[in-house]
Amino acid sequence: MAETALTLRGVHKSFGTTHAVRGIDVEIGRGEIVALLGPNGSGKTTSLDMALGLTRPDEGTAALFGAPPAEAINRNLVGVMLQSGSLLRDDRVGRILTMLARIAGVADTVPALAKRTRIEDLLGRYVRQLSGGELQRVRLAIALVGDPELLILDEPTAGMDPGARREFWELMRTEADTGRTIVFATHHLNEAELFAPRTIVMHEGRVVADGQTSEVRALAASQHLTAALDAEDWPGLRAELAAVLGQSDAIDYARGQLTITGADLRKAAIVVLSHEAARAVELKNSTLDDSFALLTTAKSA
Numbered sequence: 342m343a344e345t346a347l348t349l350r351g352v353h354k355s356f357g358t359t360h361a362v363r364g365i366d367v368e369i370g371r372g373e374i375v376a377l378l379g380p381n382g383s384g385k386t387t388s389l390d391m392a393l394g395l396t397r398p399d400e401g402t403a404a405l406f407g408a409p410p411a412e413a414i415n416r417n418l419v420g421v422m423l424q425s426g427s428l429l430r431d432d433r434v435g436r437i438l439t440m441l442a443r444i445a446g447v448a449d450t451v452p453a454l455a456k457r458t459r460i461e462d463l464l465g466r467y468v469r470q471l472s473g474g475e476l477q478r479v480r481l482a483i484a485l486v487g488d489p490e491l492l493i494l495d496e497p498t499a500g501m502d503p504g505a506r507r508e509f510w511e512l513m514r515t516e517a518d519t520g521r522t523i524v525f526a527t528h529h530l531n532e533a534e535l536f537a538p539r540t541i542v543m544h545e546g547r548v549v550a551d552g553q554t555s556e557v558r559a560l561a562a563s564q565h566l567t568a569a570l571d572a573e574d575w576p577g578l579r580a581e582l583a584a585v586l587g588q589s590d591a592i593d594y595a596r597g598q599l600t601i602t603g604a605d606l607r608k609a610a611i612v613v614l615s616h617e618a619a620r621a622v623e624l625k626n627s628t629l630d631d632s633f634a635l636l637t638t639a640k641s642a
């Protein structure tokens with residue numbers, strides 16, 4: 342079998358006037374765990390749908406294990422947990438799983454699968470009786486029915502509280518340890534950091550970063566420097582700062598408050614600290630979400 346689990350080559354997709362995916366190239370090797378990160382509407386779902394053959398690209402090609410997506414899916418190589426697609430509310434969890442396992446020819450594996458995904462006590466429940474977190478665990482079990490090589494998850498923890506989210510990633514860790522390839526879309530940088538060695542960042546239909554999650558994180562790392570300053574002191578300090586700030590650093594002064602954002606503001610901090618008029622000087626590292634915003638806006642500018 343091909344060493345590459347998922348390939349998107351030069352894919353574009355438009356919906357009417359919305360150019361949702363603008364020529365992306367992605368190759369994911371077997372056994373990799375990859376986070377697909379991006380804000381709402383950045384093209385994550387459309388890209389995964391194209392990889393799965395659910396949406397046809399306007400241009401470019403998609404392949405799973407070197408073959409057309411439908412072929413890999415028919416061979417039970419792929420398990421999916423999509424945002425769309427609901428389960429029959431008036432059916433019992435156990436019946437749904439058994440039915441799907443029978444179709445896949447693995448009916449005898451349901452008890453072990455239920456144990457692994459911690460849904461044993463849910464098997465007798467109706468789908469309509471499940472909480473959001475329970476439903477997602479059931480959907481994960483369904484994705485795992487055919488013991489797929491590749492697991493594709495589109496925002497699997499959407500709507501979960503922090504406890505359910507933590508439990509979900511614990512389950513996923515067990516699945517990852519079996520050597521499965523896992524690709525998941527998320528809005529949460531911390532999920533990428535905790536779980537995926539590789540992160541692909543999408544913004545406005547393009548890949549704006551692709552690499553080791555720690556590198557992507559470092560690329561986006563930023564600092565914020567804030568200080569209080571009277572308006573008459575601002576021109577003098579601005580002149581001093583001009584000598585130490587880089588082109589990509591953003592500087593703003595309004596209503597007595599100075600704010601600077603940049604990758605490394607240590608020199609600027611020394612300048613501001615040594616300026617007598619500046620008060621309440623603070624230098625902070627950005628939060629993960631700040632970094633993400635900086636990364637995506639910087640690339641689209």
Ligand SMILES: Nc1ncnc2c1ncn2[C@@H]1O[C@H](COP(=O)(O)OP(=O)(O)OP(=O)(O)O)[C@@H](O)[C@H]1O
Nearest residue numbers: 356359360361379380381382383384385386387388
């Ligand atoms: N079937 C569709 N018809 C019309 N527009 C669509 C359709 N599917 C997606 N779009 C548009 O394409 C763009 C990309 O959407 P997509 O769902 O791929 O983004 P996303 O990154 O997965 O977003 P989210 O994080 O909100 O799920 C958006 O502007 C969206 O409104």
